[in-house]
Amino acid sequence: MTVLFGVFLLVMLVITAVAIVHTRHLFVAVILTGIFSLLMAANFFLLDAADVALTEAAIGAGISTVLFLAALTLCDEHERAYASNRLLALSVVTVTTLIVIYATFDKPRFGDPMAPVHQHVAPWYFETTRDAIDVPNVVTAVLASFRGYDTLGEVFVVLTAGIGVLFLFGVRPTRKSELRKTSAPEPGQGLRHYLIPRVVGRLLIPFILLFGLYVQFHGDYGPGGGFQAGAIIAAAIILNALLEGESQALQVMPQKLLTGLMAGGALLYGGVGVATLFMGGNFLDYSVLAADPVSGQHWGILLIEAGVGITVTGVLISVYHAFASREKH
Amino acid sequence: MELLGLIHYWVFAVLLMIGFYAVTAKSNLIKKLIGLSIFQAAVFLLYITMGKVEGGTAPILQAGVENAILSNPLPQVLILTAIVVGISTTALGLGIVVRIKEEYGSIEERDIQEIDRR
Amino acid sequence: MALLLDIASWALLSIGGIFVFIGGIGALRMPNLYTRMHAASLTDTMGAILIIVGVILQAGASLAAIKLAAILLFLLLTSPTASNALASAAMLAGVRPAAIDEDQEERGE
Numbered sequence: 001m002t003v004l005f006g007v008f009l010l011v012m013l014v015i016t017a018v019a020i021v022h023t024r025h026l027f028v029a030v031i032l033t034g035i036f037s038l039l040m041a042a043n044f045f046l047l048d049a050a051d052v053a054l055t056e057a058a059i060g061a062g063i064s065t066v067l068f069l070a071a072l073t074l075c076d077e078h079e080r081a082y083a084s085n086r087l088l089a090l091s092v093v094t095v096t097t098l099i100v101i102y103a104t105f106d107k108p109r110f111g112d113p114m115a116p117v118h119q120h121v122a123p124w125y126f127e128t129t130r131d132a133i134d135v136p137n138v139v140t141a142v143l144a145s146f147r148g149y150d151t152l153g154e155v156f157v158v159l160t161a162g163i164g165v166l167f168l169f170g171v172r173p174t175r176k177s178e179l180r181k182t183s184a185p186e187p188g189q190g191l192r193h194y195l196i197p198r199v200v201g202r203l204l205i206p207f208i209l210l211f212g213l214y215v216q217f218h219g220d221y222g223p224g225g226g227f228q229a230g231a232i233i234a235a236a237i238i239l240n241a242l243l244e245g246e247s248q249a250l251q252v253m254p255q256k257l258l259t260g261l262m263a264g265g266a267l268l269y270g271g272v273g274v275a276t277l278f279m280g281g282n283f284l285d286y287s288v289l290a291a292d293p294v295s296g297q298h299w300g301i302l303l304i305e306a307g308v309g310i311t312v313t314g315v316l317i318s319v320y321h322a323f324a325s326r327e328k329h
Numbered sequence: 330m331e332l333l334g335l336i337h338y339w340v341f342a343v344l345l346m347i348g349f350y351a352v353t354a355k356s357n358l359i360k361k362l363i364g365l366s367i368f369q370a371a372v373f374l375l376y377i378t379m380g381k382v383e384g385g386t387a388p389i390l391q392a393g394v395e396n397a398i399l400s401n402p403l404p405q406v407l408i409l410t411a412i413v414v415g416i417s418t419t420a421l422g423l424g425i426v427v428r429i430k431e432e433y434g435s436i437e438e439r440d441i442q443e444i445d446r447r
Numbered sequence: 448m449a450l451l452l453d454i455a456s457w458a459l460l461s462i463g464g465i466f467v468f469i470g471g472i473g474a475l476r477m478p479n480l481y482t483r484m485h486a487a488s489l490t491d492t493m494g495a496i497l498i499i500v501g502v503i504l505q506a507g508a509s510l511a512a513i514k515l516a517a518i519l520l521f522l523l524l525t526s527p528t529a530s531n532a533l534a535s536a537a538m539l540a541g542v543r544p545a546a547i548d549e550d551q552e553e554r555g556e
Contacts (some may be wrong), residue, residue, distance in 0.1 A: 010340040010365050017347045017367050026359055033363055040370050048400035049377045050387040054409050056373070059416050064366070067416075071423040072359065075430045079357040080437055089354035093346045100342035110334020111383030113398070118382065122401045130390060138388040138402045139409070147406060154410045161417035168424040194535070200528040204521075222389065227413050312413070319420045326427065 002046060009043045024071055024079045034065040050223040051139045054215075058231040063316055066238055069119050070323035082098045100183040132287075133297045135220045144223065144301040148284040151304070152269055155311050159266045162315035166259075194243070208236035216309045220298075226305040230312025237313075246325050258318045265311030272303045337378040344371035358426045358436040362419060369415045373408045380404035456504035463497030466490045480537055481544045488530035495522050 016036045019030050037060030044053035108115035129141045143151055216229030241249035272282040281288035286300025348371060351364020380401040388402040430436050433444050473486025499519040506512045 006333055007336055010336055013348075014340060014343055017344055020367065021347055021351045021355070021360075021364060026357070028362055029360065033366065036367065036370070043374070044377055047377050047381045048385055048387045049380065049405045049408070050389075052373070052377060052405050052412070055409055055412050059412055060366075060370070064416055064419060067420055067423055068363070071427055074427045075359065075436050079355070079360055082356055082439065084356075086354060086355070089350060089416075093350045096349075097342050097346040099346065101339050104335065104338035104342065106367070107338060107379075109331055110337065110378070111381050111385075113382050115379075117379050117404070118401050122403055125402060126388075126390075126399065136390045136392070138390060138399070139405050140403050142406045143409060150410060154413055157414050158417050161421045164421045165424040168428050170393065194532075197528055197532045197535075200524055207521075223387070225409075227409065248417075313422075314497060317418075319424075322424070323427070 006043070006046055009039055009046065013039050013043070024081060026075075026077050026079055027069075030065060030068040030072060033068065034061050037061040037064065039214065051137070051225065051228075054223045054228045055231075056230050058235070061240075062235050063231050066235075067319060068290065070320060074323065074326055088113065105110065131295065134294050135298070135301065135303075137220055137222060137224075139223075140219045140225055140301065140305075142302055145286060146295055148273075148286075148300075148304065152273065152284070155266050155308055156268050157310050158315050159262055159313055162262050162318050165319045165322050169326060198243050202240055205236050205240055208239070209233060212236060216305065217302075218304055226308030227312055230309040233309070233318065234313045234316035234320075237317050241317075241320065246321070250321065250325070253317065255318070255321065258314050258321070261310050261314030262318060263311075263314075265307040265309070265314065268307035268310065269304050272300060272307070276300070334378065341371050341375045341378070341389065356438040358429065358438065359423075361438075362422050362426065363368065364445075365422075366415060366419055369411070373411060376404040376408050452504050452507075457503040459497050459501030459504065463494045463501060465487060466494035470494065478546045480542050481534060484530055484534050484537075488527065492523065492526045495519070495526065 013036065016039065020032045020036065023029050037056055041053045041057040041061065044056055049183055108117075125138060125142055125146060128146075129135060129138050133141045133145055135141045186287070212229050212232035215224040215232055216226060217224075219225030219229070237249075237253060240252070244252075272286075272289075276285050276288055277283055279288040284300075284304075287293035287296045290296035290300045339413050345368060348364045348366075348368030351367065352361050355361055355364065367430075380403070382398055382400045385398040385400040388399045388405070390399060426436055429441065435441060435444075467490060470487050470490030473490065474483045477483040477486055496519065499515055499522070503512050503515045503519075506515060
């Protein structure tokens with residue numbers, strides 16, 4: 001039964017990808033990319049990767065679609081068709097596909113517990129998580145503790161992307177006279193267009209924020225963690241910005257606060273590492289943070305996941321504001 | 330089960346090349362970025378497929394249950410990082426595209442090259 | 448009792464699936480944007496209700512059932528709102544609903 005479901009999802013993925021490349025209306029392509037990410041998240045869940053499915057759904061289907069649409073409002077919506085030499089590209093692509101398919105016959109059997117990928121470090125991670133860290137979600141333990149240095153690099157990549165976008169744009173608050181508040185209907189339209197989304201949005205935003213906090217702190221026990229929580233909280237704030245207008249949103253969370261969040265999360269993460277150095281351990285060795293090594297690990301994971309969540313929230317909201325407050329030329 | 334695995338890898342190959350085609354053969358910059366994200370998603374699919382163990386569940390240790398079959402957590406950690414890095418590069422790429430549009434007036438690659446040649 | 452629950456949840460899931468399928472056919476075959484929205488949003492919400500209630504019957508009385516009920520409540524709030532927002536946006540963009548011509552009305556059609 002799951003075989004049927006898996007094959008169905010994979011075929012839908014291929015059809016959606018072909019449709020994305022084929023369509024010339026970019027808005028359609030962006031919405032199809034959101035559908036593609038959601039199908040991919042469902043497929044990840046079928047492959048037992050619950051954390052990855054949550055991240056792909058929150059970031060790929062949620063934030064990525066919003067960022068693409070925000071950039072699309074500043075550019076043209078249609079792609080121009082060129083009479084180009086597509087035959088060469090298509091033949092190269094087809095030949096490479098066949099070569100890769102030929103190579104996949106050499107891969108170990110799907111799901112084989114004796115495959116090389118399951119032999120070396122993975123069993124050690126399972127044993128050591130139970131003894132030294134005592135956190136049920138092994139993915140969080142590996143991400144935050146065993147591979148904490150990689151995650152530090154990742155937080156800095158997110159921070160760098162945020163800094164890059166801010167440099168490219170420079171968020172300026174929109175002048176009051178130019179801003180059409182989304183709540184005021186145009187004269188002659190008659191309908192209070194945005195009443196229902198505003199009411200429902202105001203009702204839902206606190207619950208979305210609460211859910212984001214739940215995902216942040218529940219990452220030790222189930223799928224969750226800093227990245228997913230950052231994306232969900234950023235989505236709630238972006239929803240508020242969409243409903244109330246840019247100037248209101250920038251009054252609620254001014255750009256200085258967002259920049260502070262961006263840098264503060266990375267600072268918290270690096271600070272935990274430096275603190276462990278001063279307390280006598282290695283860099284990012286959380287066992288020295290408390291009297292008992294296991295609770296030291298818990299403290300370390302809590303602090304760095306908070307740092308990750310803070311930075312991701314700050315960066316995603318800053319990037320959205322950078323796109324949304326830009327006037328179209 | 331083996332056929333399902335092979336189908337996963339074939340879909341990986343097809344999606345990889347669809348994304349690659351969009352990046353190289355399409356002229357519109359936003360279409361290229363979308364193709365790049367399809368390419369990245371195909372690589373994620375490959376890694377997560379490799380991490381699946383037959384009859385396993387998500388790698389969450391249950392209290393008191395010993396010797397449960399769990400899927401490999403290591404590819405999942407790598408892909409978690411990769412998804413976030415992917416969205417970061419997409420955001421930065423979109424910023425560059427918008428600036429190109431403001432400076433050149435077009436996001437079609439041929440127009441930009443023609444303006445540069447003048 | 449368990450068999451009764453199974454049959455009920457099986458029926459609910461199938462009917463929910465049929466609703467969504469009908470919505471898909473409607474979204475393809477309808478002539479205008481607003482009629483397509485009407486077909487897709489109504490059947491989508493109804494199908495979601497039936498499917499989630501069917502899965503709740505499978506889950507029994509457990510934490511999963513409460514989580515599913517919360518998801519259902521969330522869907523009931525957001526799905527019609529999204530359809531409303533989409534139709535309002537289309538109205539603002541200038542897409543006009545199909546209307547009967549004046550002369551057709553005079554001719555008594």
